[in-house]
Amino acid sequence: xxxxxxxxxxxxxxxxxxxxxxxxxxxxxxxxxxxxxxxxxxxxxxxxxxxxxxxxxxxxxxxxxxxxxxxxxxxxxxxxxxxxxxxxxxxxxxxxxxxxxxxxxxxxxxxxxxxxxxxxxxxxxxxxxxxxxxxxxxxxxxxxxxxxxxxxxxxxxxxxxxxxxxxxxxxxxxxxxxxxxxxxxxxxxxxxxxxxxxxxxxxxxxxxxx
Numbered sequence: 001x002x003x004x005x006x007x008x009x010x011x012x013x014x015x016x017x018x019x020x021x022x023x024x025x026x027x028x029x030x031x032x033x034x035x036x037x038x039x040x041x042x043x044x045x046x047x048x049x050x051x052x053x054x055x056x057x058x059x060x061x062x063x064x065x066x067x068x069x070x071x072x073x074x075x076x077x078x079x080x081x082x083x084x085x086x087x088x089x090x091x092x093x094x095x096x097x098x099x100x101x102x103x104x105x106x107x108x109x110x111x112x113x114x115x116x117x118x119x120x121x122x123x124x125x126x127x128x129x130x131x132x133x134x135x136x137x138x139x140x141x142x143x144x145x146x147x148x149x150x151x152x153x154x155x156x157x158x159x160x161x162x163x164x165x166x167x168x169x170x171x172x173x174x175x176x177x178x179x180x181x182x183x184x185x186x187x188x189x190x191x192x193x194x195x196x197x198x199x200x201x202x203x204x205x206x207x208x209x210x
Contacts, residue, residue, distance in 0.1 A: 004101060007077060008111045012037030015074050019043055019091045020081025021062050025105050027051040028148050029079070030060055032112065035146070043070045043091050068094035077101045079108040109148075 007014060016033055018026050021042030030040045031054075046064040055062060063070045070091050071078065078095040082104055086092040095102055103111065121131045128149050135147030 004077075004103065004111050005114055007101065008108075009115045011112075011115070013039070014076045015039040015041075015072065017041055017043075017071055017075045017078045017091075017095070018062075018080070019066075019078065019084055019089060020105075021055065021060070022047075022049045022051045023081050023083070023105075024051065025109075025148075026079070026081055027054055029105065029109060029112075030055065031058060032146060032148060034058060034060065041072060043067075066090045068097075071095055071098070071100075075100055077103065077108075079103050079105055081105055 011033065016030075016038055018030055018040065019042060020026050021030055022044040026042070030042065033040050041061045043063040043066055066089055068090050071094050075095070078092065078100050080086070080089070080092055080102065084092060086096055086102065092102065121127050121134065123130070131147060131149040135145075135149060138145045138147060
């Protein structure tokens with residue numbers, strides 16, 4: 001785990017291959033990695049999504065269809081959607097054969113967050129909307145922050161992340177997954193990487209305090 005944390009702490013120039021890169025979460029994460037100075041490529045199905053246009057606009061190359069030949073020789077780490085099984089996906093099986101570090105998306109996001117002041121917006125309903133509003137406010141304030149939402153946001157240029165940098169560094173706001181999904185946030189920690197995250201849980205009392 002120490003090696004993984006070090007990888008994400010010194011991310012500039014590292015090469016990441018994302019399996020399932022057209023997914024809402026992974027395509028947004030690809031943009032965050034790219035903005036941090038990493039090299040990004042990936043693979044996914046040939047089915048078209050709105051993220052095809054997002055990835056193309058960012059200049060991120062990806063293969064349609066899965067094959068052991070997809071994984072670049074200079075890959076430092078493979079990140080994959082939980083929709084794909086390392087036992088059956090050709091790209092992941094090849095990465096495992098080579099002994100490459102492999103992380104599910106949620107674990108990779110947790111490891112990435114360890115390098116920054118990180119916060120999470122949690123709850124049952126309205127997480128994506130609240131994250132989008134938070135990002136919009138931070139953008140209006142010209143805050144040195146990056147925000148990752150669970151859907152396309154018009155104020156983020158039609159993508160999922162809002163990117164910002166500044167002398168204070170970078171803040172990663174993530175949308176936690178539903179409690180029923182794998183790798184959930186519990187008590188403010190990612191179960192896979194034990195990454196400290198500050199989960200914002202406003203209560204009715206908070207409305208009177210602020």
